[in-house]
Amino acid sequence: xxxxxxxxxxxxxxxxxxxxxxxxxxxxxxxxxxxxxxxxxxxxxxxxxxxxxxxxxxxxxxxxxxxxxxxxxxxxxxxxxxxxxxxxxxxxxxxxxxxxxxxxxxxxxxxxxxxxxxxxxxxxxxxxxxxxxxxxxxxxxxxxxxxxxxxxxxxxxxxxxxxxxxxxxxxxxxxxxxxxxxxxxxxxxxxxxxxxxxxxxxxxxxxxxxxxxxxxxxxxxxxxxxxxxxxxxxxxxxxxxxxxxxxxxxxxxxxxxxxxxxxxxxxxxxxxxxxxxxxxxxxxxxxxxxxxxxxxxxxxxxxxxxxxxxxxxxxxxxxxxxxxxxxxxxxxxxxxxxxxxxxxxxxxxxxxxxxxxx
Numbered sequence: 001x002x003x004x005x006x007x008x009x010x011x012x013x014x015x016x017x018x019x020x021x022x023x024x025x026x027x028x029x030x031x032x033x034x035x036x037x038x039x040x041x042x043x044x045x046x047x048x049x050x051x052x053x054x055x056x057x058x059x060x061x062x063x064x065x066x067x068x069x070x071x072x073x074x075x076x077x078x079x080x081x082x083x084x085x086x087x088x089x090x091x092x093x094x095x096x097x098x099x100x101x102x103x104x105x106x107x108x109x110x111x112x113x114x115x116x117x118x119x120x121x122x123x124x125x126x127x128x129x130x131x132x133x134x135x136x137x138x139x140x141x142x143x144x145x146x147x148x149x150x151x152x153x154x155x156x157x158x159x160x161x162x163x164x165x166x167x168x169x170x171x172x173x174x175x176x177x178x179x180x181x182x183x184x185x186x187x188x189x190x191x192x193x194x195x196x197x198x199x200x201x202x203x204x205x206x207x208x209x210x211x212x213x214x215x216x217x218x219x220x221x222x223x224x225x226x227x228x229x230x231x232x233x234x235x236x237x238x239x240x241x242x243x244x245x246x247x248x249x250x251x252x253x254x255x256x257x258x259x260x261x262x263x264x265x266x267x268x269x270x271x272x273x274x275x276x277x278x279x280x281x282x283x284x285x286x287x288x289x290x291x292x293x294x295x296x297x298x299x300x301x302x303x304x305x306x307x308x309x310x311x312x313x314x315x316x317x318x319x320x321x322x323x324x325x326x327x328x329x330x331x332x333x334x335x336x337x338x339x340x341x342x343x344x345x346x347x348x349x350x351x352x353x354x355x356x357x358x
Contacts, residue, residue, distance in 0.1 A: 003295050004288075005319055008053070010242040011276045013158050013211030016053030016097050019295060020315045021245075023282050023305035024056045024101035024160065024215075026069055027345040034061070034074020036083025039342025041090060046340040048096035050313030053301075055096040057087070059103030059162050062147040063140065065114050066168065068105030071344055075100060075147045084154035092155070099158045099211065100151040102144055106168030107177070121172050122179040137184050140168065141194055145201035148210075158211025161198060164247045166221030169195050173231070176222025188227050195231075199240050213243040218265065219256050220249075226260075229268060236274040244274075245303065248283040251294055270298035287326060288318050309349065312339050330357040 009015040022044075029040040040058075048055040060075040061067045067074075074080045084100070091098035107120035107129035119136065120129035132140070148159045163169035171177045172194050178185050184193050195214065202212055214235065218228040235241055246269050255265045266281055282303035285291055294302050307314055310327050318324045327335075333346050333356055341349070350356045 002292065002318075002322070004291055005315075008278065008301055010211060010278055011239065012209050012242050014097055016301070017095060018051070018053040018315055018319075019301040020052050020291075021054040021280060021301055021303045022047045022052045022056055022308050023303040024058050024162070025305055025309065026072075026348065027058050027341070028069060028071035028348045029342045029344050030071050030073045032071075034064075034067075034072065034076070034080055036073065036080070036087055037071075037342070039344065040073065041083075041087055043340050043342065043345065044087060045090040045094065046312045047308055048091040048094035048098075050311070051315030051317075051319065052096050052304075052308070053315070054099055055091045056099045056101055056160060056303075059101050059167075060147070061103050061105070062143040063104055065116060065119065066104030066106065066109060066140075066143075067114050068103065068108055068110075068167065070113060075102065075150055076143065078150070081150065081154055084151065084156070088151075088155035088157075092157070097158070097211070098156045099160055099213070100147075100156050101160045101162050101215070102147050102151075103162040104140060104143070104168040106171045108167060120168075121177060121185065124177065131180070134182055134184070137194065141197050141201065144198040145205060148202045148206055148212075152206050152210050158213065158242070159202070160213040160215055160243075160245060161195065162215050163195055164215045164217035164245075169198075170217065170221055170223065173227070174222035175224065175227070188230060192231055192234075203240055211242050212240070213245055214241050215245040215247055217247040217249070218268075225255055225257050225265075225268065229272070232269060233272050236272055236277050239275050239277055241277055243278040243280060243301075244269075246279070246281050248281055251281050251283045251285055251290075251302075253283075264297075266294075266297055266299070288322075288324060291318075306355075309336070309341070310339065329355050331355070332357050 060073040107127040109118040118129040122131040278300040280301040
């Protein structure tokens with residue numbers, strides 16, 4: 001049997017039945033106030049039913065001012081609890097582990113969406129974002145911790161912190177974006193402080209068996225691969241997270257930075273001593289051959305994004321038929337509707353070049 005269908009255990013939380021996780025995908029299907037919609041419920045529970053060992057929500061914003069896109073799932077208020085509870089139950093009943101991704105867009109929050117000036121570690125001329133006060137940084141850290149408590153209350157088995165793709169935790173990490181001179185700026189240790197303070201707070205205030213992961217991306221938005229590797233090694237050594245999710249854009253690419261070229265980007269992370277922390281990757285994994293190749297490279301699990309949009313039951317299909325060949329894009333809007341995408345999600349995917357016919 002393929003290693004893709006062997007269970008994987010974690011330091012905390014339940015084991016997953018296979019090595020497939022559903023990537024946290026923007027889908028714009030929640031209500032304006034951040035409450036869960038029937039469309040988003042169907043989209044996610046259908047993937048759990050389709051065999052994903054772990055089903056992760058889209059990025060759920062932890063503060064109203066941190067909203068990054070229309071129709072985003074919220075987790076910043078107790079009014080979100082009924083929908084979150086329904087969703088956690090619907091995922092788990094299908095034998096999938098239920099995880100919320102916690103998110104704050106920072107300078108990437110559209111002003112017209114949040115109704116105020118977006119915030120950032122420092123004033124940012126390009127986006128018009130304003131620098132946060134020290135008190136506001138502490139409030140943001142508390143919001144992430146409180147959101148994790150809310151997720152646990154709703155019945156989710158864990159959370160993932162979104163530190164990738166130039167959102168607020170990544171903005172703090174970036175020496176290009178973060179120009180602060182207090183305890184949250186300057187040295188790499190200071191720039192990483194929000195992440196580690198959030199991790200410490202969640203560990204202190206959530207249950208001993210509550211799963212905690214972190215998503216990072218090692219390139220773009222001013223990130224430096226060497227610094228990201230230092231942070232990853234610290235995360236592995238301290239073992240306060242249960243999994244590290246590296247979003248690589250393309251798992252088979254070489255690093256962008258000249259000094260690191262000559263070996264694949266993924267290999268820099270698989271080479272780290274990770275102790276009990278599980279390592280996964282995401283980025284253009286589309287075919288079963290891709291999935292097998294990634295697992296053979298030394299990661300513990302993998303995330304499917306676009307491939308999971310195209311096949312709600314990708315893991316089940318592959319387990320039934322080792323010769324399973326996924327469809328290729330473009331596909332019709334009706335095809336996506338049949339795969340459980342609501343109208344808002346179909347419209348969102350229509351903005352991705354070459355994905356939807358017409």
